[in-house]
Amino acid sequence: MLLGTPVDPDGQLGRLVASLILGSLLTLIIALSGGFWLADRAMRPVQTITQTARGISETDLSLRLNIRGKNELAELANTFDEMLARLQTAFERQRQFTADASHELRTPLTIVELEASRALNSRRSGQEYQRALKVIQSENQFMIRMVNNLLALARMDAGQVVLHPEDLDLGDVTLEAIERLAPLAASKGVSLIVNDFPKVIVRGDYQYLGQMLANLLENAIKYSADFGACVTVEMGTRQDDTENQAWVRVSDNGPGIAPEHIPHLFDRFYQVDPSRSRPETGEGSQEPASSGTGLGLSIALWIAQAHQGNITVQSELGKGSTFEVILPTIQSLIT
8 A cells, every 4th residue: 555655756855945945145236236336326426425425615615516416316316416516616705805905005005004104204294294193084085985895794694684675766866965965076176967766666665776776876977077077966766577667777977987897896896096096195195096996886786686677888089978767666676
């Protein structure tokens, strides 16, 4: 009687088990190797970000990740590169700003030192002492204006300027600025020509808008004093594709501005003709040196942009320049 027979007389089951174990081990090894390779490849951008971040210092922000791809890490790297570019621009602007401020303040400080030393070195007449004191006073006033402008720009850059907007007549603001600058124009022999102003209601800060217009008027008076001796102020409104706009034009018939200077007019400390803005103060000079700080147009542009507006420039050599302030009217802001 047959009770049973071996199901694996040739021992194939043992070989099958061994093959399965060996195959599983090989599969596990391959999976682990592939996993480590994929993990290393996936983490490589993170290591690049870490190494680049360690290599960045406050004096060198030029390093970039330059990671290409369409995954989340590549997007993160691109965002990091954009942030570095903004930081580098800000640091370079800050360094240039500090260097320019130091340079501009060095000149009046040197003049004050020279005049004080000259007056103290030997006995001089009362008229010579008076002239030296006038020069020192003028340079002190220049430094006060510059420091005030620097503080204003620093607050503007830091977002610490608080505007107090109200509905106001732009014509009233313009007329007040003209009245403030009228004595300066008279002393320079410049005629101010004012056309009739329509009533134009804008929303803005009365003080800052007045400062913006005063800066433009002072600039026009300064650069037309020895030439056309005439500054014209006009105001009106117009309609463009999207909004109603108020505009104020300050025009002079002075020497004009060369085309290569126009893109830089609103840069801080930029002087079209430094020799005219900082006259030399010599032994025979009877008048103290006077100058602009090179910051007025920068402040004016910031104020215009803070009121959702802008300032444009048109100029022609030998014929004069026109600065136009553009602001949205109340109707545009409501709509």
